[in-house]
Amino acid sequence: MRQKAKVENYDAPAGGWSSLKAVASILTQEEVAILGSEILLKQNKPDGFMCVSCSWAKPAKPRPFEFCENGAKATAWEITRKTVTPEFFAQHTLAELRTWSDHQLEEQGRLTTPMRYDRASDKYLPVDWEEAFAAIGAELNRLDPRSVVMYTSGRASLETSYMYQLFGRMYGTNNFPDSSNMCHETTSVALPEVIGVPVGTVLLEDFETTGCIFFFGHNTTTNAPRMLHPLQEAAQRGVPIISFNPLRERGLERFVNPQNPVQMSAGGTRISSQYYQVRVGGDAAAIVGICKWVIEADDLVRKNEAARVVDVEFIQQHTAGFEEFAAFCRTQDWDEIERASGLSRGALREAANTYMEAKAVIANYGMGITQHKHGVETNKMIVNLLLLRGNIGKPGAGILPIRGHSNVQGQRTVGISEKTKLVPLDKLAELYGFEPPRWEGLSTVDACQGILKGDVRGFVGLGGNFLRAVPERSLMESAWSGLRLSVQIATKLNRTHLVPGEVTYLLPCLGRIEIDRQASGAQAVSMEDSTTCIHGSRGQRKPVADHLLSEPAIVAALAKATLKPNPKIDWDAWVADYSRVRDAIERTYPDQFKDFNARMFEPGGFARPLAARERNWKTPNGKANFTVPNSAFAPPRETDGVYELMTLRADGQFNTTIYAEGDRFRGIEGGRYVVFMNPADMEGDGLKAGDTVTLVTEAGDGVERSLSELQIVPYGIPRRSIAAYYPECNVLIPLWHYAEGSKVPAAKSIPVRLFKDILPEIVEAGEAPISAS
Template sequence: MSNDHPIETAEYEGPVGGWGSMRGMAAIARIAKARPSAMETLKNQNKPAGYMCSSCAWAKPPNPHPAEFCENGAKATLWDLTTARCTPEVFAKHSVAELATWSDHDLEMLGRLTEPMRYDAATDRYVAVSWAEAFADIGARLKASTPKKTCFYVSGKAALEPSFLFGLYARAYGHHNLPDSSNMCHETTSVGLKQKVGSPVGTCTFDDFEHVDAIFYAGQNPGTNSPRILHPLQKAVERGCRIIAFNPLREKGLLEFASPQNPWQMTLGAPTEIADCYYQVKPGGDIAALTGVAKHVLALEEAEGGILDRAFLAEHTHGMEEWMDWVRATSWDDLERVSGITRRQMEAAGEVYARAGAVMGIYGMGLTQHVHGSDAIGALVNLLLLRGNIGRKGAGCTPIRGHSNVQGQRTVGITEKPELVPVDKLRELFGVETPEDEGWTTVTFLEALLKGEVEAYIGFGGNLVRAVPDQDRVTEVWGKMPLTVHVATKLNRTHLLPGKVSYILPCLVRAEEDIQDSGPQQVSIEDSFSHIYGSIGKRSPASEDLLSETAIVVGLAKATLAPDPRLPWDAWLADYSRIRADIEKTWPDMFADYEARMNQPGGFYRGNPANQRIWKTESGKAEFTVPECLDATGLEDAPGLYRLVTLRSNDQFNTTVYGMSDRLRGIEGERTIVMMSPEDIAAEGLQAGQRIALKTDADDGIDRQVGGLKIVAYDLPRGCVVGYFPELNPLSPLSRYDLASHTPAAKGIPVRLVP
């Protein structure tokens, strides 16, 4: 089949924000059927003494807008506060086998879970049980299990207080198997950035956006994934900041933005153009692109002098000469071939970098979710170090994180690495003897699961089976676990793969009122800038039978562990301020005056050594690093081989699918699609709208294929195809992950087309 006429590409003509965003929120409000009181929650969202959004981890500014929420934040809140209810009657009417045939969206539409449920294999249905029965049975089964063969998984939404207790519970029980959603997304930052500058998190603070002169923005789509960042980007651009974007897709969020807070832009005014230059790198091409930028900066230094910050480099960096030798030896031909952009484009970006005062590097998972993702972070750090752009006002590294508290969970001990928790403090304060060996990451947990070595899974939120690589293989073995327990707000597909014994334990959402013995409680979360905020829920719970996340941790711990006065579970549950007091005792430098400061405007900053140019690295300095290879995917180009990028749509938050609109990409009504460049469609003899399959190119003997995918013509680099997460997760091999962090390589999956 050949194409003799131009292929029309999908495209959205409007800006991000504006009336399109308002219509998107209105559509979800109609679907969710949230009560009018949800509007009061939105009014106080991300404001001092208010509710902190359960969507992304963007900052909560000290001087908030009247409406301090974005389209996706509003969708998440309205979705949580839906009036739909998934009651025991729903399960009585529908078997688990039937529900497993429903779409992710239709399962979500059942609404909020209302009572604890236990799977009954005889009827293939979940049936209601009391909380006392559930805790007693789960505790008894955990006592009979091998601690180091159990997994305690945490979604990034859980607040600091229950996360801290969950980590204590796991270690008192006898393991470090505490994987969380960071393992699936930004663990490459936690490992890779720490190796380079000694900090596992971003080095900037929110007010740096008021001082930045240029931003190098790689592998992140703010229009869909973190729209509130567009306000500070817009202000920065309007005062002269230049933004250089690197991404395979030309995403609307970095092209133009119309602020819903600005009446002029919402009526007669034009949107703000965001990116000064937009370079469509190949998937995995960022190492080469950023190295090309640095190569030109070094050439400018040789020609002009005065470009590099020599004093900073001498005092604060290590490994520069070896790296410079490698850069000089790397040819422009190789940089162009691997990056997918031209030498002229890299040199133009180098000119911007060399002439800018303060430069910030912002990045997302498009930079990091590769086999050599840690090297890609290193390439960005190398560039920033050349002019001292880490540890000063307006400059530094800013990874954009997804889940609202995924960074905070790591801060308070949700980690598989014993060296990342203060084991001496845990022993002194709580009598907890932590195991010496490392626990499971998400990848190593799944490897153990595939071998039949997991005895129990306790999941605090999330829809893990849908989120993981090798989805089909994991689905086949998930139900073989002796015990699966899911703490959740809504039904999802993972719940429909019950273990031999399986429970669903429904919890409050963050926006709901949490009443304990001492009265109304609040929780706290940490944003991407290491600021801690209090969050107070005020909505009536969806059911009187719901418990808070903290109450569920306490119930499980008391049922599993022997009583110990050094672990005062009942006192912690009665008054969450006692949990915060013990977090402060455990990490006194970061959480000083925790209770007094968490509700102040802008929260409080827990600090970051790299921000102060204190480098917690092996050398005691910031590290220049030579990458293992130029291509972060680790792939070689070959005839018929494509690099698959998986991503989210505009009507989606991770595995939660709100609707079928990907408005900002001009794609509506369907998620079983594959985006291809018009040139590749023509070269393959295919047509837009045709159905094809994708097959993973791997030599491990495992057949990975997803069919029925509708071709959508899209502006992409040649040799690149794009589709939605989680539908295309079966194509991602569990064995392909960042070599340093084990983060799945979801942005560069080798596939071939099957017409």
Template sequence: MADQDTVKYDGPAGGWGSLRGITRIFGKEWPTPGVLDTLAHQNKPGGFMCTSCAWTKPANHNAFEFCENGAKATLWELTTRRCTPDFFAKHTVSELRDWTDHDLEQTGRLTHPLRYDRELDTYVACSWDEAFSAIGRELKSLDPKSAVFYASGRASLETSYLYALFARLYGNNNLPDSSNMCHETTSVALKKVIGAPVGTSVYEDFSTCDAIFFFGQNTGSNSPRFLHPLQDAVKRGCRIVTFNPVRERGLEAMINPQSPTEMLTGQETQISSYYLQVKAGGDIAALMGLCKHVLAKDDEARSSGRSVLDRDFIDQHTHDFEAFEQLVRSTPWEQIEHESGLTRDALEQAGQVYVEAERVIGIYGMGLTQQVHGFDNIGMFVNLLLMKGNIGRDGTGISPVRGHSNVQGQRTVGISEKPELVPLDRLEEMFGFTAPREKGLTTVDACQGILDGTVKAFIGLGGNFVRAIPEQGAMEEAWPRMRLTVQIATKLNRSHLFNGDIAYLLPCLGRSEEDLQEAGPQIVTIEDTFSCIHGSIAKRKPASEHLKSELAIVAGIAKETLAPNPKVRWDEWTGDYSKVRDLIEATYPDQFHDFNARVFTPGGFYRGNSARERIWKTESGKAEFTLPKQLSAAGFADSAGRYRLITLRSNDQFNTTVYGYSDRLRGIEGTRSVLLMSPSEIRKAGLREGQVVGLSSDADDGRKRYVGGLTVTPFDLPNGCIAGYYPELNPLIPLSHHDQHSKTPASKAVPVQIVT
């Protein structure tokens, strides 16, 4: 339990607190008429698919199939506030750099296409034709290898497919996306060890599993609708074991806001049977301890003719188990305890839950992926599941919980810097061109290219790239040295305040707004975290008559950039998105057959997963046991004065969008400028509660990085670990501090020192 002297939230996730959070944003935004109808149809077949997280949209939906943060995202998008050219006539871009992330977005929806006027240091209105023509002219003048086509995780499958096609017709695979910042480690690690780059579980598995093991995922804030199947699972006897340095209330207790009985009586459901506060970067060691206990119990069982391990599965479907077994047996408990920050007894109790469960699902989030050795984190988690055949059976699987609503789907339809993951031969046949085969730039590579001057142009399809990346200070300084920057967005954010020589800010429709094209109202599609495809159709009036859809903007730029090609029909595709779905089906026939006929399948249609069928598309043709070379995923050694910084998102936030200053589920109100430390660490460091301090980078590259103005706040964390908010603390993360295989920034264990 948390120290009584720490800030904390004693209530459950959900409940009246969740409803009050929605009501507060409703009162702040005064959303447009019809928002209640939008919410009533949100995440339901034939309705509007939420722009927040990628949690699934079940066929047997609840009366209200949205959560607190999903409702906030919709209210935020359907606000009555407008950011017009008159606003920019009153404020220079340099002045706006002093505004907070929250206040920038509070200016409201962008209404007109805008061009940055460097002489006036502000944005001025322009026509769409002017913007498309100027952008196309600049792109044609550049070496294609010097342009980056970034995508956030919101754009539809249709827009994403055409965006990726545009980049390749232009001549590069420079297609980093928000996955590079969060779950690229998943794509790389799962592809290597099970042959499929995404999770193997489906929604129905949660109704038959006996145990769920959570690592580094904050369900209560990041995917609250997930709490409903978790609550149902617990009530039928499933046991949940959670590993996280931070005690997140959503995995401790909840009240279902849709249950009148629970709301009126305050009856909570305890979610986790065991909650282990592993040290940041200690997950490999914790998983090693679980595996060590499983082997010990298997030894006991074999002495009486039984087995804990699924030896038939191991023999038939896995590779390198013997080497893995030897590694586990030879790893001392003392090292496991030291690196994990957990006791042997605690790990053995958690391990016993795994031993006794017939069907287990492994859940994880960015606590595993955003580490220097995140690949080994995921490899070890898969190792644990393979030991008992917990992949490829109902009620089992490895299940990363994805963040942004279509971040997984974008990769599925071609947004990838890895040409080997895209059917380039098929694209060449369909569109009559020679596709680039050179590997493109990841997010980290793109940042490095901007710093060294080799990247000359940046197109941003949504997102807040400059704010979300590491090395913020250096990146903001280097950004204006580019020739061309283009941002496609619904609202103003900090990335729009740093511009190249030629810069445009292009306003787009939100997903909740009617997209009316030549063929009529358009449907778009997205992919959820379980690889199910859902159609989305919106009915709300657009915020401005001057807005275009993301797809229309991509097509408009492409037309002005590329030479005419009779097989590339931008106008036809813009007029009728079903024709783009035909292209997706032709490119990926096994996964998207009968695409247009299935867009509104209740619960979405499943595009399949080879590993779920126990078809292992790996080098060995089997699921791979991996052997980590170290027990710490942090990537740096502990030393005097060095802390492991964990960056967090608040309950009042989605990615870089800050809805307000209420982190209710942690008991922090009215501020984001905090440094969270355990009371014992505060005393050990000679600090006091309420003291204002700074953090400096303690990376071994010798570069100075600093964030100040942080109030010391007592919080329940493991020794040696401190925490603060993302993206405010991103300036402390070196660009070189990333997973060794995927280059995902390692923001869950950053080496820092406290400066008084």
């Protein structure tokens, strides 16, 4: 039984006093020194460390406190004084730990000792590092490399990621799924087809000259709070900010900069000048409506021989497909656009007029776009909107996918990819004298399918909480025990560690904020932010335990234990001096990492060359391409009894890490098992606030997927749309329910039915056993 969450109205803006209070609370909770500690003063500074949470850009001229509330939480979470020692594991079986909540598990503190799972006692036992490496290497050499998955979270540095993919390919696998597969792989599929690059085109300085900013499907407050600084500055200059999101998110409404005493007393800045609550899955229809207004306005002025609305010169010189796209927009029915988007034509005309008045426009988007069945097409629709007025490849304009974890984009840059066409295999063969495998590897969804079928026999996880992050949790957790080998490299205990394979190792590593001292001295590492800028990062804190190894050291040790010696690679030399790894990265990617070691601590980072910024389109036809969507409109949900569920993250959360059991901005305290619902829908279904319901996925494949005891919370969300928290709701996502073309789990558009629970009084908080739905 779960304790009911306390629900209160929360009217304060993002930032401000509440943010300072939350930072102070997490520092106290994790037994970290006061707010003005030397650690936080070094966060996101040129001579300090890159934040371990989001991947938002670091400015060349940082503020005195260049961190946000969530960044401070992430730092406190990593440098906590709390530790999980062998004594902890001696006191708890895995069966017992599986009854703990995600928050309770990570709250225990940092892992300190390598451990192996003992099935007889159902406990982790300490093991010597060398013994663990030798045993893992032996197991890997008994397995077919095709059956081994090497997963990567977004935390690992460029150096670690390069070493990891090289180790895996020398071993013989291309199975490199990563957290991109669960969030922005949609971007990596859509953008190359239409503008020739897999990443955004916006730099931080573009926010200083832009004339209009669009947001689609992104909660900036939770997922990239430092982005609120350039947004606030733009809003104060009078730049219109137009937001499309099913829920009204506080950071896109009002923001108070905690570093500004005047704002702290004055109430802050309104961020969005126009805010449209699009229905779940309705973004593509809304963009079609805006484009329709733009094209029809252009048709009118062309008829009257007035100045054109679209950028004719840009379209003729740089694009293909405009006439087909324009014809499609002209024929779309306004009633259908309004139904599918949940917005009136007047609202869309207002947004279109603002767009047409701006000389330079930035379009930002998040997982509300990418984690949708039609996410690839919607992503391309955003590009269509920008291309109409030449808003790619000029100052103050462009497209910006707002990535999640701090180096998730950079890992792909240096070879973490299951798609062999994206990896310079010939160059790796030349540099290291081996023949890399050429077959296509497994994505995250493919890996899950392989685990369910029994085809995947080994799993090495470089960070992350894989089982908690993926769809189809009930089936996945049951199938995981069929793995022959499970190796998890981690800083903290999470639920994936509690589901063992036949042979299971838990390897603790240094965190990014800890001093990484090797043979040549203290080491630095590097990351890539959402704007393709590369930054150096130096550890600042004494390691929490004496015998922790760095991620590069662990990867190198696994490689040495598994591979035959290769005269062209000296793993020990790389670990002794990470600059040698960066030299290797530069040799492999000379056009992207020229003078890597010399430039990695440039203020603001150094931007990787990006053809689309120069209006050089690396597409097959050499043009930026307008595309006509096949499925722009969400299905009707007014009368069929099915709701569209979107999963979301709370204020006290980063990815699967839960800092606190609540969500300040949505007024939730003391629980996460809630479902946000439109009051009119509640009335129609005979529900009232506080009732508990069961959500059942509408799948039709014979697999029952349900989640019970979810507390109803009335909320301002469009009709027939509901929202609940990730990762708890992952149990409701079928593995086959993903974005067409990218296989990103469609966590923002899950068709579900809702049933009122008939339960005894709920009195006690807790997490259901891991084997339960």
